[in-house]
Amino acid sequence: MITKNGKGVFGGIAFGNIKIFNGDKKVKKYFTTDTAGEKKRFEAARKKAYDKTIKLMEKTASEIGKKEAAIFEIHSMMMNDDDFVALVESKIDGGINAEAAVYEAGEETAEMFSYLSDEYMRQRAADVKDVAERIVEAFGQDDNESGSGEKTIIVAYDLTPSQTVGLRDKNISGFVTEGGSATSHTAILARTMNIPAVIGVKGILDEAYDGRFAAVDSSSGTIYIEPNATTINRLKDKKDKAETEMQLLQRYKGVKTETKGGKSVMLYANISNMTDLDMVLANDAEGIGLFRTEFIFMGRNTFPSEDEQFEIYKKAVEKMGGKRVIIRTVDIGADKKVDYFNIPHEENPALGYRAIRICLDRVNIFKVQLRAILRASHYGKAALMFPMICTLEELRKAKNILNEVKLELDFESVPYDRNIEVGIMVETPSAALISESLAKECDFFSIGTNDLTQYTLAVDRQNNMVNSKFDTDHESILRLIHFTAQSAKKEGIWVGICGELGADKRLTEKFIKWGIEELSVSPVYILSLRKHITEMEF
Ligand code: PEP
Ligand code: MG
Numbered sequence: 001m002i003t004k005n006g007k008g009v010f011g012g013i014a015f016g017n018i019k020i021f022n023g024d025k026k027v028k029k030y031f032t033t034d035t036a037g038e039k040k041r042f043e044a045a046r047k048k049a050y051d052k053t054i055k056l057m058e059k060t061a062s063e064i065g066k067k068e069a070a071i072f073e074i075h076s077m078m079m080n081d082d083d084f085v086a087l088v089e090s091k092i093d094g095g096i097n098a099e100a101a102v103y104e105a106g107e108e109t110a111e112m113f114s115y116l117s118d119e120y121m122r123q124r125a126a127d128v129k130d131v132a133e134r135i136v137e138a139f140g141q142d143d144n145e146s147g148s149g150e151k152t153i154i155v156a157y158d159l160t161p162s163q164t165v166g167l168r169d170k171n172i173s174g175f176v177t178e179g180g181s182a183t184s185h186t187a188i189l190a191r192t193m194n195i196p197a198v199i200g201v202k203g204i205l206d207e208a209y210d211g212r213f214a215a216v217d218s219s220s221g222t223i224y225i226e227p228n229a230t231t232i233n234r235l236k237d238k239k240d241k242a243e244t245e246m247q248l249l250q251r252y253k254g255v256k257t258e259t260k261g262g263k264s265v266m267l268y269a270n271i272s273n274m275t276d277l278d279m280v281l282a283n284d285a286e287g288i289g290l291f292r293t294e295f296i297f298m299g300r301n302t303f304p305s306e307d308e309q310f311e312i313y314k315k316a317v318e319k320m321g322g323k324r325v326i327i328r329t330v331d332i333g334a335d336k337k338v339d340y341f342n343i344p345h346e347e348n349p350a351l352g353y354r355a356i357r358i359c360l361d362r363v364n365i366f367k368v369q370l371r372a373i374l375r376a377s378h379y380g381k382a383a384l385m386f387p388m389i390c391t392l393e394e395l396r397k398a399k400n401i402l403n404e405v406k407l408e409l410d411f412e413s414v415p416y417d418r419n420i421e422v423g424i425m426v427e428t429p430s431a432a433l434i435s436e437s438l439a440k441e442c443d444f445f446s447i448g449t450n451d452l453t454q455y456t457l458a459v460d461r462q463n464n465m466v467n468s469k470f471d472t473d474h475e476s477i478l479r480l481i482h483f484t485a486q487s488a489k490k491e492g493i494w495v496g497i498c499g500e501l502g503a504d505k506r507l508t509e510k511f512i513k514w515g516i517e518e519l520s521v522s523p524v525y526i527l528s529l530r531k532h533i534t535e536m537e538f
Contacts, residue, residue, distance in 0.1 A: 002209075002225040004201050006176070007467070008218035009187040010524075012196035013239040014174030015232075016151035018225070020210045021159070021167075027136050029100035035092050042088055042098040045138040050079045053134065071127070071301055078131045084109060099139050106132020114342070126339035127301045153214050153223075155204055158464075161185040161336050165273070165299050174216040176223050178204050179464045183450040183472070183500055185335055191522040192276050198223055200464050249527035252534070253284040259536040263512055267530055268324070268520035270498055274312060277319050279523035284530075287324035289446060289520020290385075290498040291316060293369070294330045297338050303365065309372035317380025324381045326446065326498075326520075327373050328425065329366065329398075331355040331387040335462050350460065355388035360397050370405040377417035385423045385446060390430040392437050399441070427451035427499070432480035439491035446520065447484055449499025453477055472501050478510075485514045496520055505532050513538070 032038060057072035078084060084105060091101035106129055113125035151173035158179040159167075164186045175190050180199035190197035196218035204223065215224045215235050224231050258264040268289030269280040273296075280288060296304055296312060304312075317325045332338055333354025346352040359366035376382055386398045399422065409416055426432050427448030435445065449472060454461040456476050459469045471477075481497070488495035496502075496518025497511065503521040508529070511519070521529060 001228045001231060004204055004223050004225070006198045006201035006204075006221050006223070007182065008221035009180075009182045009197045009199055010191045010195070011219040012194070012242065013218070013235050014151070014153060014196040014216040015235075016153040016173040016214065018155050018176075018209050018212050018214050019152045020205060020207060021154050021156040021163075027099040027103045028097070029103075030097050031095050032097055033095065035095070038092045038098040038101070039089060041139065042092065042102065042135075045098070045102070045135050046079055046085070048138040049131075049135040050076055052138070053079065067305075074124075075127060075131050075134075078128060079135065084128075084131075099136050102132050102135045106136075122342065123302065123340050125342075129339065130301055153216055155209065157205060158184075159186045161189060161295070161298065164189045165295055174198075174218070176201055176204055176216060178202060181461055181464055181467050181470065183453070183461045183470065188270075188450075188500065188522070189272060191524065192270065192272055192279070194279065194524050200467065246527075249531060252527045252530045255530060255534060257286065257530045257533050259512065259533055259538055261536075261538045263538065265512060265516075265533055266324075266496065266518035267526055267533070268326075268496070268498075268518055269523040269526060270520050271316075271523070274315060276523065277316065281319070283523045283526040285323075285523060285526050287326070287381075287518075287520075288316065288320060289326050289496055289518055291325060291327045292331065293328060294332050294336050294338075297330060297332060297341075298336070301340055303340065303368070306368045306372050306375075309369060310375045313373055313376035313382065314379045317376055317382050320380060322381055324383055326383045326385050326423070327376075328385040328387055329356070329359060329369055329373075332358060350454065350462075356386050356394055356398060357388065359386075360394065360401075363401060366398075366401060367405055370402055371409065374405060374409055374416040374420065375414060377420045378415040382417065383421040383423060383444070385425060385444075387425045387448070388427060388451070389424045389438070390428045392434065392441070395424060395438060395441055423493075425451075425498070426484050427455075429456045429480060432484045435484045435487035436490065439487045439493050442493065444493050445484060445488050445495040446518070447481055447495065447497045447499060447516075449477065449481070449497060449501035452480060452499065453501075456480065473504065473507060477501075478507075481511070481516075482514050485516055489515050494518065503529060505529065508532060509536055509538070512536075 053072050053076045057069045061069035087105040088101045091104055092098055110125040110128040113128060114122055116122050151171055153174040153176060154167060154172055155176045158177050172195060174195060175197040177199045178201055180186060187197060196216050198216055198218055198221050201223060209225055212225055215227045217235060257267040266286055268287040269285035270290040271280060271288055272292040313327055332341055334350040343353055373382060373384055389395050421443040423442050423444035423446060425448040426435060426445045431438060450461055453470060453472050457474060459466045485495050494517045497516055498520040502519040503525045
């Protein structure tokens with residue numbers, strides 16, 4: 001048994017076989033004289049990838065719609081494109097292995113597309129990369145990959161949010177990373193998906209561990225490779241105990257979230273995907289305090305259309321049956337990258353082109369989303385929230401665009417909730433410090449403590465090396481939260497917390513005393529937080 005330690009980001013025990021995930025690594029390149037052999041391998045991989053794409057197209061057409069399936073038809077055509085095939089073969093003729101030839105051909109072709117003047121063609125660059133990636137994946141892939149039913153523990157240096165999303169539904173029982181940080185979106189996703197995760201495990205990427213059975217104890221931040229019988233039994237007991245505790249919490253379903261002294265709190269859940277809704281309902285959240293809509297834009301190659309987005313938001317508000325659903329407009333940028341947004345390379349992406357900054361600049365993307373949200377608001381209780389606001393001007397501009405969209409809908413006689421609440425994330429020190437002015441022009445605040453901590457303490461939330469400095473309850477953060485709450489109170493708007501700190505029970509009483517009226521947390525924390533609040537004396 002080999003034992004390694006890191007930091008657990010979400011309590012829980014997982015068992016499974018290790019799969020070393022190297023999604024970000026470039027493919028291995030080596031020189032070979034067996035060009036005929038490499039061409040045969042390329043042909044086999046191309047065929048496998050093609051067949052898979054066709055299946056994907058058929059599945060999408062029958063389950064979602066023909067329009068949405070069209071992209072896979074384009075991909076299948078790209079896989080058969082004579083020029084692309086010839087480019088790969090010429091690289092193999094040059095003496096390199098087939099995987100590297102496909103990878104290089106994909107990168108070169110994508111680069112060529114990205115220089116084209118036609119916007120539509122430029123966007124195809126991401127498709128070419130995707131096609132090449134799928135062929136590369138098909139090399140050496142066994143045909144029954146989806147099939148054994150065995151649980152997998154994904155081990156990686158780090159996972160981007162889109163990779164994490166792509167791993168959904170793949171029988172994953174745990175995540176272990178060598179890098180990573182507790183408030184990275186990957187860790188947040190693991191929490192939302194209820195999957196135990198451990199970060200910062202040095203030396204875990206050794207290829208020799210690939211395929212070996214392991215156990216992850218996220219509460220202690222430990223991974224055991226080939227655990228012995230005593231360890232397995234101990235962990236199974238611990239898992240059973242946690243499950244029993246979860247069972248006991250079930251009695252808090254349907255209970256009002258209120259202190260003994262009668263102070264009630266709106267206990268909401270954060271989601272990033274429609275599949276999270278089941279967890280929200282199962283844990284009896286009183287609303288959705290943060291719908292991270294950028295995840296709808298990930299794991300695909302084109303912008304989701306207005307109708308596609310409308311259907312998702314509509315389903316969310318309908319499923320919540322009249323409970324408030326706060327839909328945050330897209331927060332792309334920083335670690336949440338999406339190729340087809342074609343955002344140029346940035347040295348400091350967290351301080352760069354992100355969230356509302358993109359939306360106010362690329363108004364068309366923003367308007368499509370606003371239309372979809374407004375249309376959905378007719379079917380339940382939706383609220384709108386803008387991320388990364390730093391200035392009053394940004395809020396005003398966003399509201400002006402929203403008003404334009406409302407007028408368009410009025411003109412088309414499309415129904416929407418005319419009283420839809422409009423709020424902002426307070427997640428920059430600037431927003432917190434000018435919260436008195438911002439409160440005069442919006443309906444609610446939701447404090448995003450993850451980014452607020454990153455920007456106040458100047459500590460990259462993604463960077464494992466400065467993890468220990470990511471002090472989420474540093475006095476500076478608490479003062480900003482307190483000040484924001486006071487500003488909200490003064491202007492008569494409500495204020496909540498949707499960052500990870502909202503689930504920190506050491507601070508719950510303080511938050512409530514300060515006037516925080518809503519806490520939005522990962523669904524899995526709802527019942528234990530409700531228990532905690534109902535047991536409070538004041
Ligand atoms: C935050 O920054 O606290 C927040 C809730 O938003 P996100 O984690 O999606 O950046
Ligand atoms: Mg944020």
